Amino acid sequence: MSETLRTISPVDGSVYVERPLADAAAINTVLDRAQKAQKAWRNTPIGERQAVLRRAVTAFVAKKDEIAAEISWQMGRPISQAGGEVAGFEERATYMIDIAPDALGDYNPGEKAGFNRFIRREALGVVAIVAPWNFPYLTAVNGVIPALMAGNSVVLKHSHQTPVCAERFAEAFAEAGLPEGVFQYLHLSHADTEKLMGDRRVDFVNFTGSVGGGHAVQRAVAGKFIATGLELGGKDPAYIRSDVNLDHAVENVIDGAFFNTGQSCCGIERIYVHESRFDDFVEKAVALVSQYRLGSPIDASTNLGPMVRTSSADFVRNQIDDAVAAGAEALIDPATFAANAPGTPYLAPQVLINVDHSMRVMSEESFGPVVGIMKVASDEDAIRLMNDSEFGLTASIWTADEDAALRIGDRLETGTVFMNRADYLDPALAWVGVKNSGRGCTLSKIGYESVTRPKSFHLRTKI
Structure with a gap:
């Protein structure tokens, strides 16, 4: 049989x-x-x-x-x-x-x-x-x-x-x-x-x-x-420069992190924000994530569905718990999402600050609705952190300066460099990855x- x-x-x-x-x-x-x-x-x-x-x-x-x-x-x-x-x-x-x-x-x-x-x-x-x-x-x-x-x-x-x-x-x-x-x-x-x-x-x-x-x-x-x-797969980073169009960046970076419940190889899993824009970016990002509607994917009003299985949701829950125990701050209250339920694939989205690369959520592939946000002081700081990963599928740079994006992109260990967009495959361009x-x-x-x-x-x- x-x-x-x-x-x-x-x-x-x-x-x-x-x-x-x-x-x-x-x-x-x-x-x-x-x-x-x-x-x-x-x-x-x-x-x-x-x-x-x-x-x-x-x-x-x-x-x-x-x-x-x-x-x-x-x-x-x-x-x-x-x-x-x-x-x-x-x-x-x-x-x-x-x-x-x-x-x-x-x-x-x-x-x-x-x-x-x-x-x-x-x-x-x-x-x-x-x-x-x-x-x-x-x-x-x-x-x-x-x-x-x-x-x-x-x-x-x-x-x-x-x-x-x-x-x-x-x-x-x-x-x-x-x-x-x-x-x-x-x-x-x-x-x-x-x-x-x-x-x-x-x-x-x-x-x-x-x-x-x-x-x-x-x-x-x-x-x-x-x-x-x-x-x-990947642990794809986004870098928010000081000259960014902030509203455009927030809308698109958050979508890049949480679309498909974060279950995308080229989804954004790490965000680095120039210190001059950090507080404003975080405030706007939390406000946007708070508007997501978690629920049955068969409901036309839902824009955040369940993860593929409970074990996958539990993996992300554990990453979040470990980060918080190590000093991270979780900015989203899961209780505000009625469909969030431990022991099921339904997991509320989460935004974390006070994170660093010693935390699993900033190094392991999450493949779920969570993103960590770190403050950086310069392009050099951002490049170092963006390259500090075993993965290299895509990276995005959010800036008004194309020359800066090219300079930074040349130094990134990644298959695709985006400027002012993310989580997208253009069939005219080669889709490649480096490292793991x-x-x-x-x-x-x-x-x-x-x-x-x-x-x-x-x-x-x-x-």
Whole structure:
């Protein structure tokens, strides 16, 4: 008898879906089918690939209301915000489809008499993608669409919290007429996921998840020579300079910290404020956070839903308690949020001051609705603190001085530098991380390099 995954909804603790986990025979069949289908798909003209994938995007977006509701029930995002993920999916997928001919075109290094020389991008083969629950479509689409456009076949393993998302991908591709076997999904145990990644038929692994999960991926593929793309989270900082537009910064930094209940790899988890603006920033930030409405994500008036599970909320509660015990001051009274309830995923947002980097809340990834705010005396002070982290996914600088943002950004150990915005992926720019935030690149023209290999042609035309 096969094992079963059960998705427990954070909305009310009910079992939202149950699915059988694939056994060894099913995994073997899927990989054989993927290998066979890829051989034909890679020879399909790129214009035909574009047409199929554009139809798939259209089919997916047509069901946006159903998909948004499923997101809310599976992982707890407010229904008022869940539809934005479908819009983001469409934006990223469309951009990567549109740029594919240029990104995958032959590169000519220059004329040389008597020779025809160029470099061609060639599909890797079978790409395994392991996707998380927090942005279940936006994380997966970064890998799925470029891999398919480049001529690979894809096997998607989605989180047990969001298994319906994998099925929605398959449904859209089937409606679009994608050849059978080019895209498939598997519901798998952790052990079988590692076996999938280590299988000789898998040529590349794209993983989004924890640092521990990233190490597990590296171990799983250690017996063969393939690359991996790893996005492993962050502890992303924001720096509020003295010349900031304060109202704009407060509105956007707080949104960057608490959107999706803080469950974003590139969400703001640390804020450094120039001492001349510290008191005003904190006052305005607390006033804004106090206006959040914590409750059932199915209620259209909610803008702060539950965390994905009680254990995740308890982790954040413990971080807050430890910080307060070490001298931090909590500025939000949880009792003012009626839905806040210990022992459940419903957790009131929290703003902490008098924090420092000896506290877990300023060093560990929180992945929840809490942010610490520190006072700094200078750009140098801010740079030192922003770089004092094992993570490096994004960092944001809030200033009226673009030159200052560039100077500071050049010195930050991060994959993306923002000025006056945060928690956003522009599909035209490379999405990368440094340090424990991972390795590899998705999105942009550069992202296609991860799912292809270069093949050089050196043709002597005159003898």
